[in-house]
Amino acid sequence: MTLWMALALSAVAAYLLGSVNSAILVSRLLAKDDIRAHGSGNAGMTNMLRTFGRKAALLTTLGDLLKAMAAVLLARGLVAATGTAAGFDPGYAAGFFVLLGHIFPVFFGFRGGKGVMPALGVVLLVDPVAFLVLLAVAVPVFLAVRIMSVVSLASAALLPPVTLVLCLLRQADPLVPTLATALYAALVAVSHRENIRRLRAGTEKRIVPKQRD
Numbered sequence: 001m002t003l004w005m006a007l008a009l010s011a012v013a014a015y016l017l018g019s020v021n022s023a024i025l026v027s028r029l030l031a032k033d034d035i036r037a038h039g040s041g042n043a044g045m046t047n048m049l050r051t052f053g054r055k056a057a058l059l060t061t062l063g064d065l066l067k068a069m070a071a072v073l074l075a076r077g078l079v080a081a082t083g084t085a086a087g088f089d090p091g092y093a094a095g096f097f098v099l100l101g102h103i104f105p106v107f108f109g110f111r112g113g114k115g116v117m118p119a120l121g122v123v124l125l126v127d128p129v130a131f132l133v134l135l136a137v138a139v140p141v142f143l144a145v146r147i148m149s150v151v152s153l154a155s156a157a158l159l160p161p162v163t164l165v166l167c168l169l170r171q172a173d174p175l176v177p178t179l180a181t182a183l184y185a186a187l188v189a190v191s192h193r194e195n196i197r198r199l200r201a202g203t204e205k206r207i208v209p210k211q212r213d
């Protein structure tokens with residue numbers, strides 16, 4: 001198997017893994033319902049928290065993180081099996097496709113989530129330091145505003161410059177990591193377009209979990 005074949009296979013596998021939407025599966029298993037029929041209609045952790053409570057939101061979060069991490073590990077394994085160095089972490093490429101699958105899942109009519117948790121799962125593996133930097137920013141922002149879309153958009157906007165700075169500090173080639181994380185940020189921003197409209201109108205809701213647990 002050549003390097004390009006390995007990258008192509010990892011891209012397909014990442015997209016299919018991303019298409020396994022945790023929120024939809026958890027809502028169907030726990031509540032015999034579809035999360036997309038409730039609240040914002042989004043198949044993600046925040047809508048799960050508001051609609052079905054903390055347990056459902058936690059299971060959704062774990063599922064989204066784990067599928068993204070699996071995509072990264074699989075891409076690394078496939079490329080390593082070729083015996084050829086890619087010149088960059090193939091997990092970055094897999095990350096783009098797992099986000100694409102999460103937002104536009106082939107198994108669920110191309111209506112999925114917003115990509116935040118899978119993006120965090122990818123970053124946790126490809127650059128743990130960047131993950132910690134985002135976490136250090138996200139926690140106080142969330143505590144201050146209690147609006148998840150603000151936290152998500154702020155984290156997405158910070159990811160490319162944080163990645164670039166870390167690459168320069170490490171004297172590593174910043175091209176692929178910075179480009180990949182910029183694509184992640186773009187996908188998250190596009191998936192949050194309705195939230196952006198509500199933020200501008202001042203109608204975006206704060207997180208208030210429904211007590212069902």
